[in-house]
Each structure stands twice: as C-alpha cells, then as structure tokens.
Amino acid sequence: MAAKMLDVSDAPWVRADSLVVAHRLRLWYSVKRGLFSKPIYVKAVDGVSLSVARGETLAVVGESGSGKTTLGRTLIRLLRPTGGDLIFDGRDVASSDESELRKWFRRRVSIVFQDPYSSLHPYHSIGFILEEPLIIHGVPKGERMERVYKALEEVKLTPPEDFVNKYPHMLSGGQRQRVAIARATILNPDFIVADEPVSMLDVSVRVEILTLLKEVQKRYNAAFLYITHDISTAKYFSDNIAIMYAGKLVEYGPFRSVVKEPAHPYTQALIEAIPDPDPKNRLRPRKVAPGEPPNLANPPSGCRFHPRCPFAMDKCRREEPPMVEVRPGVYTACWLYK
C-alpha cells in the first residue's frame, strides 16, 4: 500500500510524516437512554489532531473525564474512531477491521495500563503473562523463554528465574508495573501508550518506574504516548505536551516551553495545582479552577472551559476558539490570544 500523506494544513503542529498521525480524530460513545429513544453521544474525543514520531514522547495531560484515556486507546485501535483520520506508519488504520489489524498492526503497538492490580491475570504466572503475546504472534517455541528472561532482566526483575513461576499477588505494586512494562515491550513495538502508569503507586516507587520507562523508550526508540493528570511526572522524559479538556485539545507545544509559560488558563490552573515540597505552601490557598469538568454528553457552548475560567468573556460563551500559535511551536485554543 502506498504511504498516505494527509493534508494537515489546518493543524500546523501536526507533522504528517510521523509514525502516528491523528487528524481531527473523533470518538463519540453512543448511549441509549431507552429502547426507542434516539441515542445521545458522549463526545470523549472531539476533533483532536496530533502526531507522535519515532523516538518522541508526547505527554497527554488532563483531568479525569477529559478524554485522554479514550484518546490513547483509540490511537492503538482498541476503539474504532467515529470520525477523522488515523495513520500509522503511512497506512490508514482508522477503519480497518480487526482481522486486517491483526496481520501487521497489533504487534507494533502496545499499552501499559494504569492499575497493575487489575491488568495482570491473577491465575497466570509471570512467565505465561510475558509468553502469551509471543505465542499469539507466532514466535517459535525455542526462542520464547529466552525472550521472556531478557524482558524480565530489562525491567530489573532479577534474577528472572525467581519471577517466571510467581503469580501477580506475590509481587508488590511496583514489581507488577514492571511486569506490565515487560509485557508491553516484549514484541519490540514501535508505539507504546502508557496510561497513567505511576498514579496508583507510592511516590517513592514512582521514580523507579519513570526511570525504567525512560530507559525503555531510549532502547527501543519507540514513539511514546504518556497519559497522566500530573504534569510533574511527565517532566522527566517528555518532549512535547498536549493538554486536553473535555474532549478537546486546548494547548500543544514543546514540554519545557509550555510548562514554563503556560498560555491557556486551564494549563495555568493545572500547573498551579501541583504541590511543591515547600513548607510555605501551607500559608496560602492555591489559585486553581473551582468546579468539575463538564458532562461530555452536553458540553458547554463556545469554549468548553468558560464556566470555570477566571478570564471568561462574552465571546467565550458563544464561539469555540480555534488553535492559534502564541509562541514558536506553542499552540492554544483560547480567545485571549486572538
């Protein structure tokens, strides 16, 4: 199949030659209220454009309900997009069916889930959990155990022979997450989605896992999508950052530039919300946006952030802001910059 190049001129932050390209991607869940009533749509991902190149880490940041997990799952086609384009390595995967995807796509993408207590099968040994993807993708029997051992060593579960016969309940949270990472990398994927891989872990264990993810990313030169609600954990290995709010992209740019000088009021509030270890913190309240993210079945008109925004103007309530470039490489959807 000839490589397909999308016209992405309406989204200049997207590089069309990247490994993963999403253009105006849309995933609406349909919810039936009753047998004969019309379905209502929950717009979890609503026209998001972004790209992830080989060797690049893109951090996707947002609150619960912002659509970040749905976006991650759509990009590896665990969900079928309801609109827009999705290109992987020059091929259109937006509407391919499962049998087609299984031929080439599935082994090249993988995911690390948030909760290591429920993402590992409790009745399967660690050895089998890691061997299963190799069996499915036809790796010869003689090679499998060697690769399982190597994968365990790479995630520093050593010596590997101590772990292959253990079951998930015998491991700590950090160790389980290492197994999940080993499982995600055992087929040498080109694109890895890490969905809040450290949010269920103790702070003291997070750094170990983040360090490990960084090593994995370097070793495989994979494209990496790191989904989180906590920007401070993304800092250590992200190149670019995409901020999501209520199913929409609200800011995109190089990580350091965005964090240093956040343009969108939502990004500013997200960064303000992160505590720093400073005893003076207790003397002042934080200036964060009050309230909760909106219901995605019936989002607010205009800019979806306007009910919580300290700078909301009349225009924000009426019209949806387009993405504009505020600094080289930094794009944001906010009427303040128009």
Place this chain on the structure above:
Amino acid sequence: MVLLDVRNLRLYYQTTKGILKALDGVSFELEEGETLAVVGETGSGKSTLAKAITRVWERNVSLVDGEIYFEGEEVLHMPEDRFRREIRWRKIAMVPQASMNALNPVITIGEQMIEPLVLSGVPKGEALRLAQDSLESVGLPRDVVARYPHQLSGGMKQRVVIAMAIMTRPKLLILDEPTSALDVMTQANIMNLLKELKARLKLTYIFITHDLALASELADSVAVMYAGKLAEIGSSEDMYGAPAHPYTQGLMASMPTLRTDKQLAYIPGEVPSLIDPPRGCRFHPRCPYFAKDKALKGLCDDMEPPAFELKPWTGRRHLAACWLYK
C-alpha cells in the same frame, strides 16, 4: 496546650504467618491547632496509627499497648462504651482511606449523614439541619442531602465524607489519604478546603499521606514512618529544609518536582516484612550510609537506634532515630 500525647504505642496483629508488628513503639505529641503530616510508604504503619487513635482496629489484633492521652485523659484503655459515647466522632473524627467509595449507593446522602446523630438521640429535623450546615461549610449546596452517591463526582463525594467527619465539631480530625484517588485539580481544591476549615473551625489535623510534596500543603510538622516506627519527626521547616534520617532524605530525593530542576534518585529495595523485621535499625538493609561506612557495621545492624535530638530546631523538637546522630 498539648491535645494528643501518644506514648510508646504498639499494635500487633495475629496472622497465619506470625505476629505482625504494625506499630512498634510510636511516641509523639500534638499541640492544639497543629497539623501533623504522617508520611510513609505502603506498609509503614501510618493507617494503623490512625486506627489505633480512633480504636477501630481489625479483629485479629493481638496486642494493643502504650498510652494515648487526649486532653490529658488516657483514652486507649478507657471502657469502649465510654470511648464510643464521648470521644470517637465527637472529639476525634476520621476520614478513612477511600471512604468516599464506601458511601451506601442506595441511601440518600442526607440519610447516611444523620444516622449516627439520630441514633444518639438528636431529633431528625435538627440532625438534617446540622447535615445541611455541614455540607454548606465544605462548599456543597444544601440540597445534596436528597441526592444519591452516584449523582456526585469524586471530588463532591470526598467533600461529603469530610462534611460527615466535621458534623459534630470534633477537635481532632484524622485524614487518611484524603486525596489519593482524585486528580490534581480536585486534589488542590480539597486541600484549599482543608486549609479553610482548619482556620475557621480551629481544627487539629493528623494528615496521612505517602506524598511529601502534598504534605507540605498543610503540615506544621511532619512525622516520617518506616516499618512501624517513627524514623523522624520535626517542624516542616526543619524536615523540608534539613532532613536528617537517611530514609527521609531518600524520600525527598525521589519526589518529582515541576518547578525546580533536580536529578531524581530512588531508594532501592522494598519495605521489609513486619512479621520478621531486620535486626537493629529497620532501614539498614536499604541505607546508603550503612552501605558506605564500615564503622556502622555491628551498630546499625545490631542495635535499634533511639530518637536523637537534632539541634538547632525550630517550632518543635527535631528527632531522628538514626545512629548517625548519636
């Protein structure tokens, strides 16, 4: 005035594998109006400490020992009946870990809030009014009493359980990981609420968390726990400015920060088993000082360190249980 004085508190559980020493000799004082953050990894005994102070430990407990003085009166060994009527919830309230998920899904918020009051003889109308006042003071509308838990978001449910805890105007409020399941923005809103409630209602907090950065949002003092013991305790200024115990130093170095650039480090190894903890200092198998300095061999791995006072301290005595400060 000292509100809470915990002396040599021990709490052991009987398990099939042996005696689990969840708390093993914890002592500290808490002034009225002070906020103490208790920080530690999973399995350090911080939640057990909360359960011991409110006397709601599990049934397989095999030993409860030590003394807890609340407003000058010993409460750990007073008759359960009296503790239940006079102390628990009336003077010492708790927001247990993940309690927002323990709200009864088929009963309205109002009904579950007033249940303990009605049982203790408050008329229903009066109790309902108290519940509404309490909801208002945590920033929720009064009509939340008529709603069911599934109609509320995570942040709102967390506000409801805080409202339940402060309804009887307790003096001491124990918060066990009150924001651990919430995302950063909701977490910051809840922390703002806790700051505001503390100032308005003159509350004393024990704030339990595994996150030192979050602890700094509220804490006047910080206690770091490791394997059932206090490793270090001191004022926030001392603890964040000059952490003394190698474990505290390790925790500080492993915190991701957004605004400052630093190289992250982590403490290798895992929290030890509380059934058969290491001899001597419980941290010595993971301690970088012990690994480096040969002079500590035979000391740290043999004798348990007492709490040494570090000078100069500010605010409250700065104590570290580490042989480095002999």
